[in-house]
Amino acid sequence: MKPEMRRTVIAGNWKMNFTPKEAKKFIKEVAPLVAGKDNCDIVFCAPYVTIDAAMKAAKGTNIHIGAENVHFEDHGAFTGEVSARMLKEIGVEYVIVGHSERRQYFAETDTTVNLRTKAALAAGMKVILCLGEVKEQRLSGITDEVVGMQTKLDLAGISEEDLKNVIIAYEPVWAIGTGLTATPEQAEETCGVIRKVLAGMYGKKVAETVTIQYGGSMNDKNAAELLAKPNVDGGLIGGASLVAEKFAAIVNAAQ
Numbered sequence: 001m002k003p004e005m006r007r008t009v010i011a012g013n014w015k016m017n018f019t020p021k022e023a024k025k026f027i028k029e030v031a032p033l034v035a036g037k038d039n040c041d042i043v044f045c046a047p048y049v050t051i052d053a054a055m056k057a058a059k060g061t062n063i064h065i066g067a068e069n070v071h072f073e074d075h076g077a078f079t080g081e082v083s084a085r086m087l088k089e090i091g092v093e094y095v096i097v098g099h100s101e102r103r104q105y106f107a108e109t110d111t112t113v114n115l116r117t118k119a120a121l122a123a124g125m126k127v128i129l130c131l132g133e134v135k136e137q138r139l140s141g142i143t144d145e146v147v148g149m150q151t152k153l154d155l156a157g158i159s160e161e162d163l164k165n166v167i168i169a170y171e172p173v174w175a176i177g178t179g180l181t182a183t184p185e186q187a188e189e190t191c192g193v194i195r196k197v198l199a200g201m202y203g204k205k206v207a208e209t210v211t212i213q214y215g216g217s218m219n220d221k222n223a224a225e226l227l228a229k230p231n232v233d234g235g236l237i238g239g240a241s242l243v244a245e246k247f248a249a250i251v252n253a254a255q
């Protein structure tokens, strides 16, 4: 079981899936399946145009809605980007920052991830900060160094007070969307490494309060074992977050 000071968070990352209509239908389907499951926070992060419909559908339920990214400037000439102020105004509570698909396909770096994190926190949102090693790094035995460096760079300049609104998602890149899952032992070990790095930055007591999720092909079959690990405080779920029964089974596994 998790220490009481840490909240388990089960978050879906819809990625580039679900139109507003599809999201509405999905929320109606999933909401009764997760109703009353209060041992974890339940979040779905949606494409920008789908957020409003998802929030309306989730009203009065225990489901929270988030965005999948945020820009670091408040406004200006940044075609195609959306600011924290815009998200906040429509009531967005959570935002994913630094997802490996953003880093891989859209050239985001630890520097921009850090700036985006700061902007979201300044606007009063909760950040799901993603980090993790690629396959070659794991095979070379440098996973701990990679996640340690990302943790330090992505959280640089973020205060202990702001850290309360940061959830870290450890997502080994080789496990995302591949059907390959880190073993519960690997997930535990690397989430533990991240917590140690946090302890070095903020002190052990603070590090113990940070929610660290595992992400990467988490599903209804493997969730219970992963979530049973002491340093794994939830999941960030892609593929399985698009199927109501599978997502609900993961939420159940967290109870």
Ligand code: PGA
Residues within 6 Å of the ligand: 013, 171, 175, 176, 177, 178, 179, 215, 216, 217, 218, 236, 237, 238, 239, 240
């Ligand atoms: P996956 O995605 O569950 O489909 O592997 C996880 C993620 O990208 O957050």
